Amino acid sequence: MFRLLASFAVVAIPYAIERFGLRVRFGLFALLFWLFVCQFVLILAVDTLLQDFAASLPEWLEQAITTVGSYVIITFGITPLITLVLAAAYLIFALGQWAFGRDEKDRPTPQTHFTIAIDGPAASGKGTLARRIAEAYGFHHLDTGLTYRAVAKALMDQNMPLDDEFLAEKAARTIDLTKLDRSVLSAHDVGEAASKVAVMPAVRRALVAMQHSFAERPPGAVLDGRDIGTVVCPDAPVKLYITASPEARAQRRYAEIKSGGGSAKYDEILEDLTRRDARDMGRTDSPLKPAADAHLLDTTEMDIETAFLSAKTLIDQALAKNKH
Numbered sequence: 500m501f502r503l504l505a506s507f508a509v510v511a512i513p514y515a516i517e518r519f520g521l522r523v524r525f526g527l528f529a530l531l532f533w534l535f536v537c538q539f540v541l542i543l544a545v546d547t548l549l550q551d552f553a554a555s556l557p558e559w560l561e562q563a564i565t566t567v568g569s570y571v572i573i574t575f576g577i578t579p580l581i582t583l584v585l586a587a588a589y590l591i592f593a594l595g596q597w598a599f600g601r602d603e604k605d606r607p608t609p610q611t612h613f614t615i616a617i618d619g620p621a622a623s624g625k626g627t628l629a630r631r632i633a634e635a636y637g638f639h640h641l642d643t644g645l646t647y648r649a650v651a652k653a654l655m656d657q658n659m660p661l662d663d664e665f666l667a668e669k670a671a672r673t674i675d676l677t678k679l680d681r682s683v684l685s686a687h688d689v690g691e692a693a694s695k696v697a698v699m700p701a702v703r704r705a706l707v708a709m710q711h712s713f714a715e716r717p718p719g720a721v722l723d724g725r726d727i728g729t730v731v732c733p734d735a736p737v738k739l740y741i742t743a744s745p746e747a748r749a750q751r752r753y754a755e756i757k758s759g760g761g762s763a764k765y766d767e768i769l770e771d772l773t774r775r776d777a778r779d780m781g782r783t784d785s786p787l788k789p790a791a792d793a794h795l796l797d798t799t800e801m802d803i804e805t806a807f808l809s810a811k812t813l814i815d816q817a818l819a820k821n822k823h
């Protein structure tokens with residue numbers, strides 16, 4: 500009885516570990532081996548009992564029982580052997596899986612993606628924040644403003660009007676997301692022209708489709724713009740709306756141009772920004788506004804690192820939720 504219990508403890512524990520905890524691969528082997536031990540002990544016990552019983556009988560009966568008993572023992576004795584063979588076969592199989600790693604849990608999991616939508620007015624700091632987040636999490640980044648700028652630039656280069664929806668849509672369909680050159684597209688007049696082409700629904704439809712498929716790139720993507728949380732990625736698990744006072748934004752733009760060696764007038768920049776805000780917020784198709792479930796971040800008095808840390812808390816929470 501003690502041996503039976505001990506064999507149960509030694510062999511059944513790995514099985515329990517596999518079923519309920521550490522998922523080692525040898526649980527079925529342990530179970531089969533335990534069955535083998537049980538059967539073996541049982542047959543030995545029956546054999547001993549039979550011998551004891553037969554010893555107390557007359558000789559002729561003892562012989563008869565011993566002969567019949569040995570046939571029975573031999574016949575049943577085969578069952579622990581079968582179990583042992585099965586246990587050995589499974590052990591070889593489990594060792595093979597362990598060595599070559601072709602286990603269920605080693606299979607690559609389907610690619611998933613995680614989208615972070617960042618919206619806000621010009622010079623609110625959303626672009627810098629988006630780049631910082633993408634870098635920290637190893638996600639792809641798309642500044643969607645560049646796509647509208649690229650359409651405007653294509654029209655400008657060919658001296659085409661900025662309000663011809665047919666031509667603008669055609670230009671939008673030729674945009675290549677891998678060839679958006681920030682150094683060319685960041686010019687002030689291109690930004691102004693972009694906000695004019697951005698009011699046309701056909702242009703938006705073409706660009707939104709591209710942006711939407713960009714957002715699905717695994718392992719994740721950060722998109723910044725004006726309508727990411729509301730139109731492009733309404734299901735994004737993290738939506739941020741970055742804002743700052745017009746004066747702070749104009750001051751940033753002014754410092755940026757000056758540090759690049761350009762000439763600028765603060766008042767003119769403030770006027771341009773205010774005009775651009777009014778156009779972006781007032782258009783009928785996809786106006787700039789925070790999504791209902793967006794987290795607002797006012798960067799007027801905030802540096803990029805502080806903004807990043809606030810965003811990081813929200814992103815980490817959403818990522819943890821996504822895993823469950």
Ligand code: C5P
Pocket residue numbers: 621643644645647648690693694695697723724725726727775779
């Ligand atoms: O962000 P950026 O200044 O580069 O954007 C240029 C213009 O493109 C914006 O003023 C806006 O009119 C338009 N835009 C948009 N929707 C986006 C991104 C930019 O309408 N998602």
